[in-house]
Amino acid sequence: MLRIFKKILTVGVVTERFKAPKDDELEQLGIAIKSHIDKRFSGSIAIRQVDAGSCNGCELEIHALNNPFYDIERFGIHFVASPRHADVLLVTGPVSRHMQTALLRTYEATPNPKWVVAAGDCAACGGEFGVSYASCGAVSNVIPVDVTIPGCPPTPLALMKGLLGLMAAK
């Protein structure tokens, strides 16, 4: 037990500071935000992540949002286990045809008002996989999308900026 405490104390707090992104910064990162989260919601959003056909690269970087450097929960952003608890769906991957119904049902199960973030090149435009007999391509081909965050995969920083941008009520 002492070892654990010693390690925790010697490492200290590694969490980094972030400012809410400005518009030009979002533009630079290629992040497009069509609508912002309603003021009444901003300050706390619950996210259900849906892998609709990704290669798992985006998931690795989404995971990183919870590491001590980014610690996204301090901004009131947390990941929930069910779409029924969610305000935002964070969708990755080209939507594989085998996941199309599952994604639609997840979307339907999310209570209104809801927002959809398409994260990664595949989710944004189909990426390396595009549209085929097995893939519907971009997420917007299946459900309405409010924010797109490009990147293959998007860095945790880009994901963070995109989500904070979505929350910044105008």
Add this chain to the structure above:
Amino acid sequence: MRSSSWTADFLNQLSTGFTVTQIDIPSITLWQIESDAWQRFAELAVQQNLRWAAGWAEQVQDRFLINACFEKQGKYVLLRTIIDVSNPELPSQATVYPAANRSERHTQDMFGIKFVGHPDNRPWTRHQAWIESQYPLRKDFPVQGTPVGITPPDMHYPFIKSHGAGTYEIPVGPVHAGIIEPGHFRFQAVGELILNLEERLGYVHKGIEKIAEGREPESLARLAGRVSGDTTVGHCWAACMAMEQAAGLTIPARAALIRGILAERERIANHMGDIGAICNDVAFVFAQMQFTRLRELWLRTNATVFGHRLLMDRIVPGGVACDLSDESCAQIKKEVVKLREELNEVILALDLNSSLEDRLYTAGFLSEETAAAFGTVGYVGRASGQDRDVRRDAPYAPYDQVTVKVALENQGDIASRLWVRHKEIRASLRLIEKFIDRLAAGDIRAEWQMPVADTEGLGIVDGWRGEIITYVRFDSDNKIARFYPRDPSQLNWPALEKLVLNNIVPDFPVCNKSLNGSYSGNDL
């Protein structure tokens, strides 16, 4: 380290009752047999302890080429038979090799080839995105297919049922509670005890094999790097190795060493993530926080030194896309020393923790016999006594210049799979140092030579999850005719169904994480 003389003995044994044609392809030992002997070959092979490693088919004009890859003592043999498109049938090898089961079902779904006597001919990769009488990998199937508006769910897959007082069924997925890939798990349970588990994968089938057709080498390397995002270096390397074999290209020594550094960095990053996540699944958050921190630092070095956090597209046909400066080498070596120090502290804290011991030891047990029967590879196999590693057994540059120490455990439980990962991190750190020491000035990329039409290549590398086998055939004009990547997960997923038995349902997440199969790499 081992002799590879078994092929000659085995051929002698086969000579009675078999017509085996040996075909010379550079770097591949190819044996061609009659299709009706397909199963008999497997029966003899299993007696001689050959491991079934991969299986795939392809269409060449009006014939199907059916391939199976076998391995023993680090020597790989490609077995092939040719059948006519008009009569696509041959005896199943899955009756002999359980490892071939899902692979043959995949081939059945994608080509409409019937494996006679197959113990389980339910569909595997196909859900409802195309109809049963269509086969996406046949040449007359258009890449766009004929999709209907919304692909319906696959409602009628006949899962195994259990009966009796107190038994019940738990469906899980495809959308899971965590940030993970989609797949369906069907549990039969009594109380909390798991009686049976069936996996239903295929949800992230993206048509990778089909959309690979017609690509040029660079483009195929990019696609291969996205077969499974966490294994981008491994898959990209295997695909490039296969293409380079076909083109008769040798990559520069410096490029091989940099590939080795990239692959070991990928292994370490993933193992660190896994160790943290396994501990997190038994609510030991300290480890999760420490390992995600160490992983983040590691990935940031990837970004500054190699230009990509996950190292995507760093390996290209003919070599690598990024060079290493002397400063970068010094930075990496410093980081290796630092990580060792950190591990000394964190791992010691884990090792002495009784709550971890309580949850991880004996849980998720996979016996040596089961691991061997399914041909499990990588850390899953190595934790159950399967002493296999391509880097040592069939070394390729740069591993042929160093001694690769293979991490082994034989308890077969979750703790073993965790400790194998830890040992592998240590071994990889040493490899990175050795590779950096061997770096000499030179090119990092050989000029691409267009391969002759119809040439084939078989790339076999040890990815962080284990052995990856990638097959490539070129068409004319530098275009890909067939690409098949066999992710290690394809061999490891069936082991999960076995290792969860008699565990409790709440321990499934940690059992699953200890195996950490790739859904994307499996579904293709």
